[in-house]
Amino acid sequence: MSTDPGAERVIDRDRLRLLTGRERALFAERNPRSADAYARAGHLFGRVPMTWMNKSAAGYPVYVDRARGARLSDVDGHEYVDFCLGDTAAMAGHSPxxxxxxxxxxxxxxxxxxxxxxxxxxxxxxxxxxxxxxxxxxxxxxxxxxxxxxxxxxxxxxxxxxxxxxxxxxxxxxxxxxxxxxxxxxxxxxxxxxxxxxxxxxxxxxxxxxxxxxxxxxxxxxxxxxxxxxxxxxxxxxxxxxxxxxxxxxxxxxxxxxxxxxxxxxxxxxxxxxxxxxxxxxxxxxxxxxxxxxxxxxxxxxxxxxxxxxxxxxxxxxxxxxxxxxxxxxxxxxxxxxxxxxxxxxxLTEAAFAGMIEVATGFADGVRKIIDRYALPWSVSRLGARVEYRFASPAPRNGTASAASADGELEDYLHTYLLNRGILLTPFHNMALMCPATTPEDVARHHEVFDAALGELTRDASSST
The missing domain is CATH 3.40.640.10 (Type I PLP-dependent aspartate aminotransferase-like (Major domain))
Structure with a gap:
């Protein structure tokens, strides 16, 4: 941690790349069945049903086995707390x-x-x-x-x-x-x-x-x-x-x-x-x-x-x-x-939205506290039941500034780290969406893993990985 409470932390890019490489290797080790399914999909354009499914920080997508509520399981037997929810398509939860x-x-x-x-x-x-x-x-x-x-x-x-x-x-x-x-x-x-x-x-x-x-x-x-x-x-x-x-x-x-x-x-x-x-x-x-x-x-x-x-x-x-x-x-x-x-x-009733927004508020507040604790110049934006953490502070005020604040290396590290520990975010950015089945315990799990990811990222470069 910085000794100056007013200082903003600068990311060590060498350490970021080292950690990302480690996380991608761990992903490959954990997901052999998804890797095999991807390799065998030679008759699909881009090896996926739709080319945007190739947007994966880990190198290839996990293959879904089943999904219910706010949970998703892949063909390798891993269960995820799903904050992606089909990039909004499953905002009602999976198979309500x-x-x-x-x-x-x-x-x-x-x-x-x-x-x-x-x-x-x-x-x-x-x-x-x-x-x-x-x-x-x-x-x-x-x-x-x-x-x-x-x-x-x-x-x-x-x-x-x-x-x-x-x-x-x-x-x-x-x-x-x-x-x-x-x-x-x-x-x-x-x-x-x-x-x-x-x-x-x-x-x-x-x-x-x-x-x-x-x-x-x-x-x-x-x-x-x-x-x-x-x-x-x-x-x-x-x-x-x-x-x-x-x-x-x-x-x-x-x-x-x-x-x-x-x-x-x-x-x-x-x-x-x-x-x-x-x-x-x-x-x-x-x-x-x-x-x-x-x-x-x-x-x-x-x-x-x-x-x-x-x-x-x-x-x-x-x-x-x-x-x-x-x-x-x-x-x-x-x-x-x-x-x-x-x-x-x-x-997706009025009562459901009230609960989703309450959980999302807790998600946003918790992420904001973690970011502040690590003195990172990032911000958090919330739109009802949707929350996003941004690599800019203050948050961008227009689309061009928002596009400029993107950091592909950071996104890849965080997404792969979270994925390896059972947390699924929207792959296109750092968006987390709450459905009626999302619980405060799900949010706490995200915060635990997110905190650990930032802890490893901001550790002194001389420390062991």
Whole structure:
């Protein structure tokens, strides 16, 4: 420990690399069956079902055997306290009993996994989403990405404007228009690594930094923005919370410039039963959401104001039924609707959120104390039931600063260290999410291991590993 209570500790990079190498070797020793499964997956592109599953600090992913509640077990017999929870998709916990029962009944007793016909569950879900988020007209997709794509098309149609505005380093799935950032020169550019862009994103989109109302006003003044698509708090680049007055300013500016406002609540749903929209009293024209509302079953949804719905349905020139661009044969399928109804009515309830947020508050407070004890210049951000520790203090105020604060070497060490001791974080960053089954004991276990990881990292370089 530092002898100067005001000093900030500097990480010994040689020691960090030494410890990371040790932890990766331990991971390989502990997980031979996962290694074998990965080696045998030669007919999968990248050896995984989806290429992002290769994001593993340890070199390859653990293979899941079973999961229930806040626990996950791998094929090598290790059990994990799961704070990743499918990167929000399992925010209800793994296989919650009401969802299992609803899906089993739909597939078994009732039948009909895909019928292209409505079930009564869909209307119940629409009414519940309306109650929670305050917009009355809802439609469904299979992912939040599709919900965002469809909302964008509708708003381009109704406004006659071509551009969409997003925040730098936002996350809205793989929506083409969202892969734009503010470059070092302050000008917009395509986000690094953008795969096969169908057109130059600077022609389809505008971009402003989160928490920058002046920048937003400059971009909206062009008069060609159909919609601002935003998360009420950035999440996937690390949690970036809105500053006082920012979200109210966004709403005022969009109204002034005749631009629709879309709140993407897919991750910010962690803020409460009605996401940040309800928790912070927001008034979007459109809400998009996915992942968590299905209890682990694929679903996405978008809701809109009554005025917007009437404008769209009154347009005889828009093909909203056949080939007009708003489709998806499996959207609104009976299984997704049954799962979503069960999740909203019986799992992610107001009482459940209150408990999740209480546990997350304890998680954040405990991590903050550990970081302070080791005199590390880091910070902790919390968004309802979601917590993130950041390698910057104070916490970044926009996406570009948040991206710059990332430290891949530190993340790899901490994630592998935690994984080897039964703690699973979201692999893309240092996010921990609480589900209804997450307990204070789970949090205490994380803190015990996290403390040990920092203790080894900050030990004098002359000490033995």
């Amino acid at each position: 009993a009401p969802v299992v029962e609803a899906v089993t009944r739909r597939l078994g007793e009732l039948g009909g996994a895909s019928t292209m016909l409505p079930t009564e569950d869909a209307a119940v879900v629409g009414a519940e989403l309306s109650r929670r988020f305050g917009v009355p007209e809802w439609s469904f997709a299979l992912t939040a990405t599709d919900a965002n794509r469809w909302a964008i098309r509708l708003l381009r149609a109704v406004t006659g404007r071509s551009r969409i505005l997003v925040n730098s380093y936002c996350y809205h799935g793989s929506v083409d228009e969202s892969l734009i950032v503010v470059g070092p020169d302050g000008r917009p550019r395509s986000r690094e690594g953008n795969v096969g862009a169908p057109s130059d994103v600077t022609l389809t989109s505008r971009v402003a930094e989160f928490n920058d109302l002046d920048g937003l006003a400059r971009e909206l003044a062009h008069g060609d923005v159909a919609a601002v698509l935003m998360e009420p708090a950035l999440t996937n680049i690390g949690i970036v919370l809105p500053e006082p007055g920012y979200l109210e300013g966004v709403r005022a500016l969009t109204r002034e410039h005749g631009t629709y406002l879309i709140n993407d609540e897919t991750h910010t749903f962690s803020a409460g039963p009605g996401g940040a929209t309800a928790a912070w009293g927001l008034e979007p024209d459109v809400v998009t959401i996915g992942k968590a509302i299905g209890g682990g079953v694929p679903v996405g949804a978008y809701g809109m104001s009554a005025e917007l719905a009437a404008d769209l349905l009154g347009r005889g020139d828009l093909d909203l039924i056949d080939m007009g661009g708003v489709g998806g044969t499996l959207a609104g399928n009976p299984v997704s609707m049954a799962a979503t109804r069960a999740t909203l009515e019986e799992v």
